[in-house]
Amino acid sequence: MEDKVIEVNFGPQHPSTHGVLRIKVKLDGEIIVEAQPVIGYLHRNAEKLAEMGGYPKGMIYIDRLDYVAALNMELGYVLAVEDLMGVQVPERAQWIRMMMVELNREASHLIWLGTHGLDMGMLTPFFYCFRERERILRILDEVTGSRLLYNYFAIGGIYSDVTPKAFEMIRTWTEDFVKKMEEIQSILGKSYIYVSRTKDVGKLTAEDVLSYGVTGPMQRASGIKRDVRKDAPYLFYDKVNFEIPTRTEGDVYARFLVRIEEMRQSASIVKQVLEKIPQGEFYNKKYSKPMLVRLKTTGESYVPTESPKGEFAIHLIGDGSSIPYRVRIRSPSFANLSSIPTMLKGYKIADLTAAVSSIDPVFGEVDR
Amino acid sequence: MSDNILVTTLDEALKWGTGKSLWPFTFGLACCAIEMMSAMGSDYDWARFGSDVFRDSPRQSDLMIVSGTVTKKMAPRIRRLYDQMAFPKFVISMGACASAGGPYVRGYSVVDGVDQVVPVDVYVYGCPPRPEALIQALKMLQDRIVAGKVKH
Numbered sequence: 059m060e061d062k063v064i065e066v067n068f069g070p071q072h073p074s075t076h077g078v079l080r081i082k083v084k085l086d087g088e089i090i091v092e093a094q095p096v097i098g099y100l101h102r103n104a105e106k107l108a109e110m111g112g113y114p115k116g117m118i119y120i121d122r123l124d125y126v127a128a129l130n131m132e133l134g135y136v137l138a139v140e141d142l143m144g145v146q147v148p149e150r151a152q153w154i155r156m157m158m159v160e161l162n163r164e165a166s167h168l169i170w171l172g173t174h175g176l177d178m179g180m181l182t183p184f185f186y187c188f189r190e191r192e193r194i195l196r197i198l199d200e201v202t203g204s205r206l207l208y209n210y211f212a213i214g215g216i217y218s219d220v221t222p223k224a225f226e227m228i229r230t231w232t233e234d235f236v237k238k239m240e241e242i243q244s245i246l247g248k249s250y251i252y253v254s255r256t257k258d259v260g261k262l263t264a265e266d267v268l269s270y271g272v273t274g275p276m277q278r279a280s281g282i283k284r285d286v287r288k289d290a291p292y293l294f295y296d297k298v299n300f301e302i303p304t305r306t307e308g309d310v311y312a313r314f315l316v317r318i319e320e321m322r323q324s325a326s327i328v329k330q331v332l333e334k335i336p337q338g339e340f341y342n343k344k345y346s347k348p349m350l351v352r353l354k355t356t357g358e359s360y361v362p363t364e365s366p367k368g369e370f371a372i373h374l375i376g377d378g379s380s381i382p383y384r385v386r387i388r389s390p391s392f393a394n395l396s397s398i399p400t401m402l403k404g405y406k407i408a409d410l411t412a413a414v415s416s417i418d419p420v421f422g423e424v425d426r
Numbered sequence: 427m428s429d430n431i432l433v434t435t436l437d438e439a440l441k442w443g444t445g446k447s448l449w450p451f452t453f454g455l456a457c458c459a460i461e462m463m464s465a466m467g468s469d470y471d472w473a474r475f476g477s478d479v480f481r482d483s484p485r486q487s488d489l490m491i492v493s494g495t496v497t498k499k500m501a502p503r504i505r506r507l508y509d510q511m512a513f514p515k516f517v518i519s520m521g522a523c524a525s526a527g528g529p530y531v532r533g534y535s536v537v538d539g540v541d542q543v544v545p546v547d548v549y550v551y552g553c554p555p556r557p558e559a560l561i562q563a564l565k566m567l568q569d570r571i572v573a574g575k576v577k578h
Contacts, residue, residue, distance in 0.1 A: 070500065070503055071453060071484075071503065071507055072482075073452045073482045077454060077455070077456070077459070078455060078500060098497075098499055099497060099499050099500045099503075100455065100456055100494070100495060100497060100500070101497055101499065101535050102456075102495050102497060102530040102533050102535060102536050103530070103533040103534060103535060103536075104530075106533070107529070107530065107532060107533060110532070118529055119529065122456075122457055122529070125456065125457035125460060125554075126460055169460065169463075172467075173463075184467065185467060185468045186468075188463070188464065188467030188468045188469070189467070189468040189469065191464075191467075192464070192467070192468065192469040195464075205461070205464075205554075205556060206457060206460060206461060206554050207457065207553065207554065421456070422456055422457065
């Protein structure tokens with residue numbers, strides 16, 4: 059029998075694509091010869107629409123980029139606008155921003171862990187992770203008033219102060235979460251099937267990572283110790299103690315361990331922030347709501363931030379009018395997803411879901 | 427109950443059975459899919475309403491929840507998946523984007539409403555709707571099926 063390469067389409071509708079990804083896979087038996095991601099099934103012109111309203115109005119499209127970590131996206135936008143206009147932000151607002159962003163990072167990693175479990179054929183982690191995630195969402199709901207997309211960070215501060223009840227909720231959450239973390243890690247990490255399906259699968263070397271521009275936990279799992287929070291601190295990340303977890307294996311299991319450790323670090327950051335939040339204003343009174351719509355500016359700004367998926371930034375260009383001339387989005391998932399051809403080549407078709415879900419792609423951000 | 431006899435027609439029994447055992451189709455498009463997963467998850471647990479089995483194949487499911495923005499690239503695929511579902515089949519349009527284009531309605535690549543592609547039974551408002559809203563939509567659909575008010 060002669061060798062015959064067949065072409066199989068994975069997606070756009072598949073429970074393990076985390077949205078609407080399509081991968082054209084060429085198979086020789088069950089070995090992947092070539093894999094090509096096809097994107098654009100959720101292209102909803104966020105960049106263009108953000109350039110059609112005033113500076114504060116662009117926020118709703120930025121919110122919906124990485125919809126599982128909307129606050130991280132908002133932070134990138136807000137920092138870029140503030141950098142462009144030279145807005146001073148009160149200290150309390152900055153600390154609260156930091157706390158909220160870390161809480162949202164936890165929620166994002168929990169949703170990744172749950173769906174990663176589903177992709178590996180395990181339903182239990184999904185329910186455990188969603189139980190924990192709902193607790194975080196209740197805190198965010200209490201603070202911001204909504205569950206998933208917040209529009210909470212405003213230019214010059216935040217829209218509403220954190221109530222004492224919310225502080226109490228966060229405090230009890232930080233105490234409980236460390237214990238729950240052990241439980242969640244042991245569900246997957248102690249499963250022989252999970253470990254044997256993810257070790258030495260979907261490997262990326264440090265050179266691959268650098269050449270594709272892969273950032274975030276994927277980069278750190280391949281042995282490159284780089285985190286924007288440490289390398290170019292924004293907010294008050296230089297005033298709290300936290301570690302950057304790294305591994306050198308570069309496989310799916312290493313990414314799992316890196317993300318788990320990151321969740322622990324985020325919880326410890328939240329704990330430290332709770333002790334350090336000062337009293338005071340929570341927004342810059344000069345930038346009241348009616349004033350925001352009329353903001354005009356010229357110049358460029360680019361402030362990189364560390365989102366749960368990797369380095370996220372917005373390149374803003376103002377041309378002197380009240381609407382931005384250009385809102386260019388540097389989205390981490392897009393760069394991470396481009397490593398699929400290298401990551402999958404030579405592995406079996408059964409490894410595909412493990413490798414793809416270890417990227418943690420969110421398609422609002424990939425297709426924009 | 428053992429001494430009693432329940433009298434019903436086959437049609438009524440079928441309607442009751444269909445309404446109380448809707449199997450949704452695992453079909454996430456965008457942000458609303460996360461809230462759909464929350465509705466399925468631990469806290470909201472919509473297995474209580476007989477919709478516990480999320481099916482990964484359109485051929486095994488009765489209910490399509492269009493959760494997210496429908497783009498012009500995705501619309502033909504949605505129609506194809508809808509055609510692959512077996513009768514009786516129902517559609518819930520979840521969120522502002524699927525119902526009317528939502529905040530992206532001015533975009534060149536966005537279909538303003540999934541009802542241009544597939545017939546919709548229940549619309550849910552919100553961006554994104556809370557899981558409670560989705561559960562209410564499911565209950566509405568169930569009531570309409572049991573009452574025989576659904577067209578197809």
